Amino acid sequence: MKNATAGTLESGDILINIGPGEGLQVNLQSSVAAQFGRQIKAVITDTLEGLGIKDACVEAIDKGALDCTIRARVTAAAVRATGKDVWKD
C-alpha cells in the first residue's frame, strides 16, 4: 500500500488520505464532530473492511459530507492506495 488521497475540502465533502498502518486507524477532523464523529468513523472503517483492507492509517478532514460521499471518497482513496480497482470486478 502507498499513500493516496481522494476528496476535497469543499463544504459537503470529505478529504481522505490513506497510507500504510497496522490495524485500522482513523484520525478524523470534522466540522460536525460532536454530533456525527462516531458515525463518520464507523462509515470509514465499514467501507475499508468491505474492501478487505485490515491495515491502514486514515486521515480524514470532513466538511459535513453525507455517508454516500464518505463511502465514495474512501473507496476511491483505497483503490488509489492499493492499485486494486474494485469497480472492474
Add this chain to the structure above:
Amino acid sequence: MRNSKVVSLEEAIRRSGLQNGQTISFHHHFRGGDKVVNMVVDKLAQMGFKDLKLAASSLSDVHAPLVEHIKNGVITGISTSGLRGALADAISHGLMEEPVVFRSHGGRGSAIANGELKIDVAFLGACSSDELGNATGHGANSICGSLGYALPDARYASHVVVLTDDLVAYPNMPQSISAADVESVVVVDSVGDSTKIAAGAIRDSKNPRDILLAKQAAKVIINSGYFQDGFSIQTGTGGASLAAVKYIREEMINRGIKASFALGGITAHMVKLHQEGLIGTLIDVQSFDKVAAESIAVDPAHREVSAVEYASGQHLGSATHALDIVILSALEVDTDFNVNVLVGSDGIIRGAIGGHQDTAADSALSIIVCPLLRGRIPCVVPHVTTLITPGPSVDVVVTEYGIAVNPGRPEIAQRLKEAGLKVVPITELAAKASSIIGKPDPLPFGDKVVGVVMNRDGSVLDKIYNIQ
C-alpha cells in the same frame, strides 16, 4: 459656534457622569465595519471603568476585542440581538458569569421604551453630525442610511454621545438623531470601514437550491390568499429570500398588483421595485446596502423608522402589525414549527434574533425558507437547539423536499394544495432529514447558563447553556 457640544471622547465620558456598574449602549448600523464599540470600550478601560453593562442592538465578528475587556472585568454584562465570531465562541464556552440577554429588535425597542432596559450613556456612531448633534447615516466618509436601531437609544438614554468622522456645518437636516437628545459630539478619525458598512447590492444567488427554494416561496406567496393589490411584504437578505422577490415581481407585473409597503431591512431589490412603482412606501429600519442607503436620503417615500416604530410588540402602532407577508430564514425548524436562528447545531452562538420573533408574530403570513440539510446539518429537526420564535407564530415552512403548513392554518394548506404545491406534514420532512444523515449524538452542553432568550413581551423563552 456658540454652545458647541464638540469635546474629546474622554471629556464626553467624564461629562456623562458614567459610573461603574452602569449601562452603555451602541447600535450596529456599521455592521462588520464598526469601529465605535471597540474604540469607546478601549477608552473606558483606559480610564479605569469596571463592571459596565453593554447594551448593543447587535454585535458581530469585528467585536472580538471585547473578549479581553470581559476577562479584565471592564464589561460584565451584555444584551444584544446577536453574537458572532470569536466573541460568540468564547461566550458559548462560558466566558461570562452573567448570561448574555438576547432580545429581538422590536423587543429591545420595547424594553428601552418601557424602562426595562435602562441606558445610562448611549454612544451612537453617525456618518455626519453638526456641532449640536443633529446626526445622520450619510456623510463624506461613509453612508449607512437608516439609523433606526439607534433611535430608541437617542430618545430614552439618560445621556447621549454622538461620534462622527464628518463634522458638518449646522443645520445638518433632515436629521435622524435630533440635537435635542444629544449631550456631546465627539469627532473621531473614522467611525468604521466604509467598504464594510455599505457594500454594493448583494448579488443574486446562483445556487440552484436557493433558486428552487425561492421559486417555491414565491408560489406560496402568490397562492396564499394574501397576494392582493395593496399587500405588504418583508424579506430577509438570504439568497433564497432575495431571489423570491424576483419571482414575486414578475407575478405582480403579470397581474397588475402593487404593494402598499415593504418593511424592515431594505435592500437594492426592494428599492428597484419601489422605483418601478410596484411598492408604494419603503419603511426602513436598516439600509442593507449602498443602493438602499442612498435612496433613503433622497426619496420622500423611503422612510426611516425606529426599532420601536418598526417592530415593538408593546406599541400597537408599530409597522409589523400592518404587515401581511414575511419571508424568514432559519438555522433549525422543529416539528412544532418552533424556529432557532441563534445557536448553531454545534451549540455555539452564531446568529441574531433580528426581527424574526417580531415579524413572525405580527404578520398575517410568516414563511420560513430553509434547505432540509446544510451539509450534514439538518434544518428540520424533532426539537430546536434553542427556541427563538415560537411555533404558533410560524405559518409555512418551505424546503426543497416539500412545504409544511402549520396545522393552525388549515385554510392556507388548502389554498396551496389547490394550487398544486407539494404540501407535506412537517414530521415527514424531519423523518426525511433523519433518513439521510442518521441520528445525531447529543451536544456536550454544560450546566452554566451563558445566554437568556427573551420573548418580545419581556418573558424568558429559553436558556442557552455552555458548550464543553
